Amino acid sequence: MFIKCCKDTRSLARTGRLETAHGTFDTPSFVAVATRGTVKAVEPKALGEIGVQVVISNAYHLHLRPGEDLIAGLNGLHHFAGWNGPMMTDSGGFQVFSLGAGKVHGVGKVASIFPDEECGGNKPQLKPQGKPLVKLSEQGATFRSIIDGSEHFFSPENVIALQRKLGADIILVLDECTSPLHDYDYTKNAMERTHRWANRALLAFEQTSSDIFSNPRQLLYGIVQGGAYEQLRCESARIIGSLPFDGFAIGGSLGRSKEDMHSVLDWTIPQLPEEKGRHLLGIGQIEDIFAAVKRGIDTFDCAAPTRIARNGTVFVKGAPRHRINLRNARFRDDSRPVDEACDCLTCRHHSRAYLRHLHLAGELSYYRLATIHNLRFLVCLMRDIRGAIAEGNLQELEHEWLDEQ
């Protein structure tokens, strides 16, 4: 359940708490991406030390491997993964999209067919990836496994059943994502199907309970669609927002630019009920975080902070775009920590020169150290954002961050 705390006077930003069966977390909050039941390169136990309060796994990926029945038999995803804090699961709607229209159009939210690896995007790169691996119908989506080619079927109902078995605290309905390249008519039809699927998901949710003993009360979020079309986003937010969901996610194409994304949020958020949580799917660049929070977003997830870490890019406040790439030769003998103001394990113990060496040598220990830093950096940023909202100086904090980079 979402409990609103403070409200910014100069924007729609707000602080709050989200109460779940596995504890309460503060909002606005960054949700760490743990697609297959682990944040990449960081075991669940370490997340608490970093200050991560909530993670999001992916029902589609866990369905394919190791399977929801296996996880249910081992007392659910929390127990399976050794993470006892708040957890979300995404439904798989975005994966269905990425295997279908996303693949044909060569776009994701950014441009990848590996959606859990991409986010924060606005610039479709048009590299069509071939035939779709998914067949959509009113009933649901039939698709082939990327692991073994086996055929699978997702419906609004069985995706609820799947997530009942996983037992996450906040679960999402199945939706039909559209691509930035879809026209108005296609986007409208997909949105209307998403609305019909939302009602079916709600019914399925009401008729079932979690199989997982530790999670008697899951929260179900509806998903707003409508592409980058004002009329559709408003309609979708109004219709989805009127349904008895526990919260709402903004999904699908967010347009072709950051301005488009801002517009989508500007159209959508005011139509959603104040007293429920709002999640933005797959966004997490620093400038996007401020843009989303100011427009009333409570939670967002993004694989980029951990993905860029693995590629050598780590956050440093004040650097261009608040990031440096450790591959750069100027760090070869740099004895400073990644960010001198950071208190993470990595910055307390290791230099840029050492991390650069590990990265260039392909040492596995690099990935964890870099990921820990980027997660801690965002945890601290979100803490500062919550503090700024409470004290009425979010705008100043945003200027401090966005003017400085």
Add this chain to the structure above:
Amino acid sequence: MFIKCCKDTRSLARTGRLETAHGTFDTPSFVAVATRGTVKAVEPKALGEIGVQVVISNAYHLHLRPGEDLIAGLNGLHHFAGWNGPMMTDSGGFQVFSLGAGKVHGVGKVASIFPDEECGGNKPQLKPQGKPLVKLSEQGATFRSIIDGSEHFFSPENVIALQRKLGADIILVLDECTSPLHDYDYTKNAMERTHRWANRALLAFEQTSSDIFSNPRQLLYGIVQGGAYEQLRCESARIIGSLPFDGFAIGGSLGRSKEDMHSVLDWTIPQLPEEKGRHLLGIGQIEDIFAAVKRGIDTFDCAAPTRIARNGTVFVKGAPRHRINLRNARFRDDSRPVDEACDCLTCRHHSRAYLRHLHLAGELSYYRLATIHNLRFLVCLMRDIRGAIAEGNLQELEHEWLDEQ
């Protein structure tokens, strides 16, 4: 400095302590392999929690990348890597061998041209790998970098200089390793060159001091060679053992079977002075550990425990060969920890089923969790071995382990 404590009455096994500029550790001890300044998949900070007391890095690998001058400029390898405990560096003799005769003969201690990935070996697999990348002369070894093809020269003297710059607590001389396929004459000549190089290394060592402020007193180990020939091993041990080294390593070809390796130790150890430490290079299977300890070995290093972990094989006392492979389908819903008697982070928090899932999904967090377990398992085994030597029941402990598997 090595300080002998207890002596087994029924074998040459002994307990002791090795005092270094970065602390004292107990022997017999497993030395964790940190080839490039990190144990693969485990950052240095975690090693202390696992109970690892000493690590060994590799001068050859660190020379190629990032270079000893860079490390010296950052206050030495301890500081660079964030490891403040006892540390050894291997000289690179084995790497020179593996790029030369090892490559031509298709053998390592086992059979790989990636020597840091192999050990515990006895069975040469004859897969010649082509032309040698090294040219040996009386002066030293000229070889090409496996990273960028650049030409490098190692001599007994400059390998001391290299290790002076790295600043490890225990350093090794450059030796000429031979292959199990080399005949008596070749092996004898190589051994004699190794002896001449030992004297040159000692002289270079005496004429220099560590560049690293934190390590005013490095310990230098000589290396015994002689292949699997009794006469040569005895001669080499006698000659090297008479030189004023701080300790001794048993290097080179250990023959073609476990029995050969046992014989090499039986010939060598009695010729070495009682009051100095003895290191066995690149051995670490559980049965080999008992065999080596019983024959008077104080320390040994091996990359196999961490390498097999990355491949899915984790130690379980009582399983066949005290190991299981998590890829096996019977672990898919196994809710037990890897080893119910183990107190490591992995076993305290995660099931075999979860680790199997992470491994099959290729998740980076798997590698660390599995490596932590295998290292902790060996740390505990060595603790038990030391206890058994002190209490006079090493033989019973060996039976318990080797009969049970």
